[in-house]
Amino acid sequence: MELRRAWVGAVTGVVGFSVAWTGALPAAAASGRTAVGQGCVVATGPHQHPVEKLLRLRADGSQSLKDCQAIQAFQRREGLKPANGYASRATLHMLTVATARKNPNAGGRCPVRKRRVACVDLARQLMWVQRGRKVVYGTVPIRSGRAGLETRKGWHTVFRKKRDDISTLYDNAPMPHSQYFSRGQAIHGSLSNLFSGPGSAGCVNLRPGDAARLYKVLQVGDAVVVFGRKPR
Structure with a gap:
């Protein structure tokens, strides 16, 4: 079932965000008509700003070729498909995971026990x-x-x-x-x-x-x- 919903990020050290997501790429991004280079989509994604911030890019909320190439490189490292440089929900989710890997319990929310x-x-x-x-x-x-x-x-x-x-x-x-x-x-x-x-x-x-x-x-x-x- 397709439901319109909002994804509110909660990443340690990153300002919160809220953006609408319908679960599908815009027609231009899905068709690849706006693609440049090696399958890089120049369309701005629904999670553009937080993705840029987590990748330490210029966080202006607008897709550029440099943004697309950096996002695409991350997608390929994580095995995300399509690896087209589009700031998708899956990309933001995996960036949140990747950011947490070094110390997932930095906030101390999970109790530390010997077992x-x-x-x-x-x-x-x-x-x-x-x-x-x-x-x-x-x-x-x-x-x-x-x-x-x-x-x-x-x-x-x-x-x-x-x-x-x-x-x-x-x-x-x-x-x-x-x-x-x-x-x-x-x-x-x-x-x-x-x-x-x-x-x-x-x-x-x-x-x-x-x-x-x-x-x-x-x-x-x-x-x-x-x-x-x-x-x-």
């Missing part, structure tokens, strides 16, 4: 696992629950793991590498585009490869802490 703690940050739509102050997994992008089906906040515990699971509520949708932490809510892989749509039905969605790696890290009994507020 493993999976930290699910709803505000930045990312997660990691730490043991003490050492990050042992991540940081990776997530898709949490949409309005009305929010991912439950607070302290939880992994109580069940299932490698090849399906949803009994949502048309037998695949849920690879499921790790349940709050009744029917689990962290699991998603075969759909993680960066599209209003959110999940409450679970914490990961890219399939990220979910497979996390499955090897967490064990039954490990803590899961969900905090923050998902952008609207």
Whole structure:
């Protein structure tokens, strides 16, 4: 379902922002008619200003060839497709993740314990696992629950793991590498585009490869802490 929604960024050290997003590229960007160089789109994207700021470009909110080339280089490093230099929602999401990688718990929102703690940050739509102050997994992008089906906040515990699971509520949708932490809510892989749509039905969605790696890290009994507020 196509829903018009606003994405409000919450990145450490970056001024907040709010821009409208419809989930689709403008016709010119989608068709490539405005492309220059090696598939570089000169159209200004819906997240132009924050993307420029995170890439330390001139943050004027207007696309330039230099902007496009820098954005495209980042997209290629992160494996984002299309890597066309357009300041898309997916690009901003991955820039938020990349910015957090060095020290995802810089704000101290996730409790530090001697045991493993999976930290699910709803505000930045990312997660990691730490043991003490050492990050042992991540940081990776997530898709949490949409309005009305929010991912439950607070302290939880992994109580069940299932490698090849399906949803009994949502048309037998695949849920690879499921790790349940709050009744029917689990962290699991998603075969759909993680960066599209209003959110999940409450679970914490990961890219399939990220979910497979996390499955090897967490064990039954490990803590899961969900905090923050998902952008609207």
